[in-house]
Amino acid sequence: MVDSHPQTKQVQEIAADYNHLPERYIRKQDEEYGSVNNAGVSSPITDDIPVVDVSLLTSSLSELDKLKSAVSSWGCFQAINHGIESSFLEKVREISKVFFGLSMEEKKKYMRAQNDLEGYGNDMVLSHNQTLDWTDRLYLTVLPKHQQKLQLWPQNPSHFREILDEYSCKIESINKLVLKALARSLDLEENCFLNQYGTNSTTNARFNYYPPCQWPEKVLGVKPHADGSAITVLLQDKEVEGLQILKDDEWVGVPIVCDALTINIGDQLEIMSNGVFKSPVHRVLVNSENERMTLAMFCMPQTEKDIGVVDELVTCERPRLYKNVTFTTDFFFKNYQQGRRAIDACKI
Numbered sequence: 550m551v552d553s554h555p556q557t558k559q560v561q562e563i564a565a566d567y568n569h570l571p572e573r574y575i576r577k578q579d580e581e582y583g584s585v586n587n588a589g590v591s592s593p594i595t596d597d598i599p600v601v602d603v604s605l606l607t608s609s610l611s612e613l614d615k616l617k618s619a620v621s622s623w624g625c626f627q628a629i630n631h632g633i634e635s636s637f638l639e640k641v642r643e644i645s646k647v648f649f650g651l652s653m654e655e656k657k658k659y660m661r662a663q664n665d666l667e668g669y670g671n672d673m674v675l676s677h678n679q680t681l682d683w684t685d686r687l688y689l690t691v692l693p694k695h696q697q698k699l700q701l702w703p704q705n706p707s708h709f710r711e712i713l714d715e716y717s718c719k720i721e722s723i724n725k726l727v728l729k730a731l732a733r734s735l736d737l738e739e740n741c742f743l744n745q746y747g748t749n750s751t752t753n754a755r756f757n758y759y760p761p762c763q764w765p766e767k768v769l770g771v772k773p774h775a776d777g778s779a780i781t782v783l784l785q786d787k788e789v790e791g792l793q794i795l796k797d798d799e800w801v802g803v804p805i806v807c808d809a810l811t812i813n814i815g816d817q818l819e820i821m822s823n824g825v826f827k828s829p830v831h832r833v834l835v836n837s838e839n840e841r842m843t844l845a846m847f848c849m850p851q852t853e854k855d856i857g858v859v860d861e862l863v864t865c866e867r868p869r870l871y872k873n874v875t876f877t878t879d880f881f882f883k884n885y886q887q888g889r890r891a892i893d894a895c896k897i
């Protein structure tokens with residue numbers, strides 16, 4: 550991965566002191582998806598995204614069915630009763646808020662290296678004409694523990710590491726529970742997806758910070774993309790909306806559901822499920838008044854080994870749609886920064 554055009558300023562700095570919007574952040578029409586009528590700064594927030602009670606997935610067939618239909622049509626659902634206390638979610642939001650609220654000098658101690666994704670910083674620049682996302686991030690590998698780069702983990706607030714470690718364990722349990730339920734929902738052996746994770750599965754945390762922008766219609770918090778994970782567990786901002794999902798060629802806003810985690814399928818599970826589960830294209834809008842903070846946890850198989858379609862899901866009516874592939878972060882981001890979907894490169 551080559552970051553030959555590093556950005557010297559963080560979006561937070563640009564947002565705090567600007568008279569004009571730097572060209573690099575202005576959206577380009579050819580990078581848009583969906584119908585053009587719907588390309589604006591807001592979209593209807595839908596109540597249709599299914600709300601799934603995770604605590605019922607082992608006992609209720611109708612809840613399991615709801616999960617299956619949610620991820621087969623929307624590629625996402627709002628998970629409630631997931632086992633993480635509301636007070637703990639609050640602590641997770643708090644460490645993010647404190648970190649992004651630190652002085653720039655303090656935050657830059659955790660700056661990512663020019664050619665590395667991990668650490669604090671803004672969009673990785675891979676080409677001259679790449680449109681930049683209106684967001685600063687703190688991106689950290691949280692699992693497996695021996696791959697943590699602790700020098701990039703903030704020491705302020707002092708309990709940042711402890712909270713993030715605890716949150717990662719809880720997310721890991723939700724990941725296992727959901728992947729088992731998804732397998733059962735297709736009448737498959739419950740470990741068939743998890744087995745592909747291998748012994749060294751990875752979870753990455755991405756703290757997203759979207760400063761307000763005076764020209765919200767001209768920029769995107771995150772360009773349209775699908776995630777490279779197996780599943781992504783998103784802790785949304787408590788008050789500020791912005792996430793949209795592309796459904797039937799229209800952008801629809803994802804609502805904030807109190808204490809829910811928004812879970813979406815990523816490309817790797819779309820591949821493993823032979824396209825039965827959908828990895829949805831999504832994007833983030835920003836607004837002129839409020840900052841927005843979210844935390845995405847990307848749960849995925851180890852990257853040293855191929856993943857592929859579960860054999861039982863290949864039938865005469867549904868031939869194998871994807872090649873086996875080693876889905877590395879490099880592979881994913883190269884496609885992303887060129888406005889392409891990584892999964893398209895995996896199609897047979």
Ligand SMILES: O=C(O)CCC(=O)C(=O)O
Pocket residue numbers: 755757771776783791792831833843845
């Ligand atoms: O901040 C959000 O609402 C979504 C972020 C996202 O899609 C991502 O980090 O991949």
Ligand SMILES: [Fe+2]
Pocket residue numbers: 774775776831
């Ligand atoms: Fe995403």
